[in-house]
Amino acid sequence: MTGAAGNQGRIVAPGPDAGGAVLPADGTPAALGAEALDLVMPMHLRIGADGLVVSCGPTLRKLLHPTDPLGRAFHQVIDLRRSRRIRSPARLAELAGTRLAAVLCERPGVDLRGTVVPLAGGGLLVDLALGIGAVAAVGELDLTVTDFSATDQTSDILYLVEANRAVTAAWQRLNRRLEGDRRAAETRAVTDPLTGLKNRRALRDALSRVTGEDLSRSVALMQIDLDHFKRVNDSLGHAAGDRVLGRVARVLRAETRASDMAARLGGDEFTLLLRDSPPIEQLRVIARRIIAALERPMEYEGRPIRISASVGIALSLLYPDPDPDRMLADADKALYAAKRAGRGRFHIFDPGVDGEGTKHGREEDG
Amino acid sequence: MHGLVPYSIQSFVIDSYGADAWGRIGRAADPRFGRFEAMQTYDDAVVEGVLAAACREFNKRRSDLLEDLGTYLISNPRQRITRRLLRFSGDSFADFLLSLEDLSDRVALAIPELRLPVVIVRQKSSSCFDLRVEPGMRGYGLVLMGVLRAMADDYGALVLSDCIEGPDGAATLRLELLDPRFARPRDFELSDRP
Incomplete structure (x- = not known):
């Protein structure tokens, strides 16, 4: 130029x-x-x-x-x-x-x-x-x-980049909220609202997930039924009954590990599912501890409440060919055996003896 | 109606008056009401019901509440993205006003489902602008006026404005730009560096 x-x-x-x-x-x-x-x-x-x-x-x-x-x-x-x-x-x-x-x-x-x-x-x-x-x-x-x-149009591109980022963030927020709602609904579906323990459905799901390997390593089921609970409900009202159930939940939570499951099946019926269950001697100790803890007197509006519990136990190691559904039914049988023997007792189902449905190898709590 | 509209009302009430107030408004409007989600669609009547309940709760005229909502959308720190996106439209407040004709397209480019009414801008003189809001969304002109007042602050401009709303949502806004450099404008960087 x-x-x-x-x-x-x-x-x-x-x-x-x-x-x-x-x-x-x-x-x-x-x-x-x-x-x-x-x-x-x-x-x-x-x-x-x-x-x-x-x-x-x-x-x-x-x-x-x-x-x-x-x-x-x-x-x-x-x-x-x-x-x-x-x-x-x-x-x-x-x-x-x-x-x-x-x-x-x-x-x-x-x-x-x-x-x-x-x-x-x-x-x-x-x-x-x-x-x-x-x-x-x-x-x-x-x-x-x-x-x-x-x-x-550079600044328009920048506008779009930023707008796009904001819209994506809005979608992500919605997704997170929906995911949170889904989880909450899922939790509600498997939780007993009164005690916060798992419910019958959760127990059934957990039992269906118990594998052959779990059973061979040892799985225990404990059926727990409160004694004299109806009396509390009738004499002191449902609020007192609810208080008792809350206390049962605390006791069961304290006696179980994170890998175990404590469920309320309804009314005053509870079940513990112990994977990698401790040996039978230890189970006896746990059953005694649960019963003792539930027998500890409590008060409701100045009036004393006393309950107890009966416990039926089924242990996979006692079966030649263990099956969770049968174990659950047997834990029920053991529970009724414990009830029949008087309140505040536990009974461990022995397939070799109890399986015949005639004789009861009874064990009492300490 | 696109959920961003009622979601904005919800954010405005919660950030300005608290979550309890929002809870009362929601229950007054509809006992089954939960909360608005930005990326959902709602019935216009539901949104109008909530707006009416909010006016009762705060004892405010609808026009005042909508204008406050517009101001909130720009000046509240939690809504910084709205303010940023609008600042892309123009380098000065007058520039920004003229670009409002593109606003509906600009918004649709980002969110195709959100159709805002078209605004037609007429510059009457160097300092007077007439904005005609097309019908379609009741209250939009009033919210826009709140937005414009807050944007004028953002650009450091001093303006006088008023809005006349028709029954179908059509509105006419008049703006007089008294001083384009009344105060120091807030910074605007092209790239968002929070």
Whole structure:
């Protein structure tokens, strides 16, 4: 470009308007002043016939800061990723009309795209825009809305990215809430609302999940039935009965491990399912402890409450071919055996003896 | 109606008056009422019922409540995303006002199911703007006025505004931009760095 003159660090060519036209008016329909060019192409690079940069749009200048591109060879300012060997303006002009992929030599992380056109008076104009990767990283470039031309949709992309993020977050919140609701409903479905213990359904599910391996390692079922509970309910009312049931739940929770299950089947019937059950001696200790704890007197509105419990136990190790359903039925039989023997007792079902349904190998609590 | 509309009312009441107030309003409107979800759809009548119950609870006129809702959507820190998304529309308050014609499309681009009424903007003079809200969503013009007042603050502009709402939701807003640089605008960075 001939006759270029410095003006606040910007080189402009003389032209018809006062500021000097960048694109000469010799036969071209529209001459563009330097400021107009900065406005419509804030990321342009104008290259003289000698291949040196003669002007640079303000946004591109901001990205290049502190390097001053003016007077440098164009290939020292932009790195044409697909055409690195192009060093002369004549070769660059051959790319006119194609889509350029470039990065700034000073900031190789900022991907750009653009196009190059020859200027009527000689030299070339390269117009650049942020590539999609740079748009995503615009925060690191310290650019603002005014750094883009009014027709550039970069800020619209940023709007959409942010809107999209907000909408996705709203969906995720809804999903989390629905998942929470689902879990709560699931918990309600397997929980006894009065005591917080598991319910009959949960016990049935757990029994169906007991494997042959569990049974061979030892599984115990304890059926627990309160003694004199009806009397409490009848004489002191249901609120007192509920208090008793709450206490039973606390006792059973205290006597079981996290891997065990304590369930209330309804009324005053409870079941413990012990996986990896302790040996039979230990089970006796547990049964005695439960009965003793439940026999401890309590008060309701100043009036004493005394209950007891009977316990029937079935232990998988006592069976040649254990089956959870049969064990549950046998634990029931053992429970009735304990009841028949008097209250506050436990009985361990022995398939070899009790299985015949004639004789009862009775064990009493300590 | 898209759930974002009643969800906004719910957030506004809870953040401004507390969850207890919201619980009372919900029960007054419909005993079976639980809570609004942003990404669901609701019957217009349900939303109107809740709005009426909120007016009774706070002893406020419907128009005042809706305008407060609009202001809340921009100025409450919990709603920063609304304010950010709107700031993408323009570099100055006047610019922003003119861009309101795109608002309905802009919103639909983000959430295709949320159809906001079209707004037609006429610049009467350098400082006077007429906004015509197309019918379709009752109360939208009033909420928009609250939004515009809060956005004017955001841009540091001083404005006078009023809104006349018709029965079908159509509304006319008049804005007079008294001073575009009345106060220092709040910062807006293109990239959200919380």
